[in-house]
Amino acid sequence: MSLTRDEFAERLAAELQRVGSTGSWEYDAEQFSLRCDDPEAVINLGNFFAEHEKLPSEDQENHLRRIVVSILSSHQELPDELEHARHDLRLKLWCRATIDKMDLKAQVEGKPGIEMPLVPVGEHLYASVVFDFPTSVRSIQSKDLETWGITPYEAIEIAKQNLIEDEAVLVSSGDSFSASVTG
Template sequence: MFDFLFGPSKQERFAQLLIDRIRLAGETKEILFHKEEFQLRFYEDGDEAGVANLNNLYAEYCSIAKADRDEFLSQATRALLSYRKEVPEDFEDARHDVRPVVRSRAYFEMLRLEQYFRGGPPLELPYVDIGRHLLAAPVFDLPESIRAIDQELLDTWGVSLYELMEIAKQNLEDSEFVVGVVGEKLYALASGDSYDAARMLLIDHILEFKLEGDPVAVAPNRDSLIVVGSDDNEGLAMMLDLIEQSSADPRPISAIPVRLFDGEWETWLPNRAHPLYPRFREFEVQSLLGEYEEQKAMLEGVFEEEGIDLFVATYTAIKRNESNEILTYSVWTRDVASLLPKTDYVLFGDPGRLGTVASASWDKMESIVGDLLEDLGTYPPRFRVTEFPSDEQLEKLGHDQRISA
């Protein structure tokens, strides 16, 4: 009874299953499970020698039939141990196995941020921005997994990021893929090779789609790319339905669309008067909320281990009853060194006084007390604050009724 009530969680049992498999496969490094970050960490001679984030693996494990889970654990083990396979030092031997991937910017930036607060050397993972929320990066394609390509490997090969991305895109274009068309309004790529999201980089193919308006694309996960026309409300509604259906899929990327304009992808939402704006806005906030929650959990785990006294403020979303408008806010508290997320509004709190002492939109706050913000230059954005606005500044900030009411 007590073992059942107080035994290890499902996540802990999953981590232990994976550790056992990795050890059986011959891994000699010490492996420790870090519950707060949901990571496996590998150590060699007392030094950290690798990290495996388990969120996506666990989500995928839970989503498949129990009869398939044993094989999934075997595949995951082979993927985690693929680092043993050497990437060719001669670029000519490697070039045919280079592919591009598209991911949320949080994919790399959380690794950089963790390294920064742990005091480690800067993590140099080259990538190209796609709008504000996505990135494209070159990877080395292995049978069981993909290997990130860092700046050191680029230097060894003697190629630039631009050159490598062009080669990676050509390799992707040369591979077979499937495009489905729904009602001559929506194009869906779902080849199941983990590179469908990256096919948004094949601009010439995207431009061949018969669309009303500019191409608008969304990559809910690695194995899905949805493209419709910016002026096609029916197609946009179909896109929203597919985003909703894929919201629980493992290995998510982003529910925030991009628009192809002058040959470049840019972050896109319809204007506020558009009938579908509220649904797109809701998915935008859901995506950012998930990324901020994952970032917050990582930072809190690092700060606890490293003894860093910084409060990680929460990204909070609310829906106004009278208008159904979704607003986001964070709280800046007196005498609390904090990392603020970038939100629509900021509330100012003083433990010695009831309620909020001020509230303002982010833009107004930045115009009045922007000198108190230290931009960490990460994604999703975080700003370090160690001082609180003066009484004069609080008076200028005032109380914004859109968030205070």
């Protein structure tokens, strides 16, 4: 039986708590997101849910578990030194309207805006740098680049070179890849 959006969010929050997430997860139905207080995080659920509801019911429970692993692994610590991080830096494209909307919302609420370096790609996209963990990606923030002693431009060049050197990788249905695509 398929879950509603609210049921999906509540199941995911409960599963995150069950497996030992240190923070408290709250569901924001209006934004269709989960918010965590420790570590501070917002998980937009739209793409996760869209992927989940397309799966046969017998695959949905495993999919929920993979989402939990993906969310929790994205809170892993980054390497302290650039040389240990260099090989795992990748580019991520964002829908420009999505980022601008999140940044504007933060400003209206008196919160800090987007803290990751973004480079415009054409009129409708931004590029950022992420660290590619085995089961998730984590956006690189300005403070991470400061720790490594590099500029956003240098990080993007490293990430571009890594993409050139990588072999082609196939994407499988149900692997949560599409949930990481913004838009």
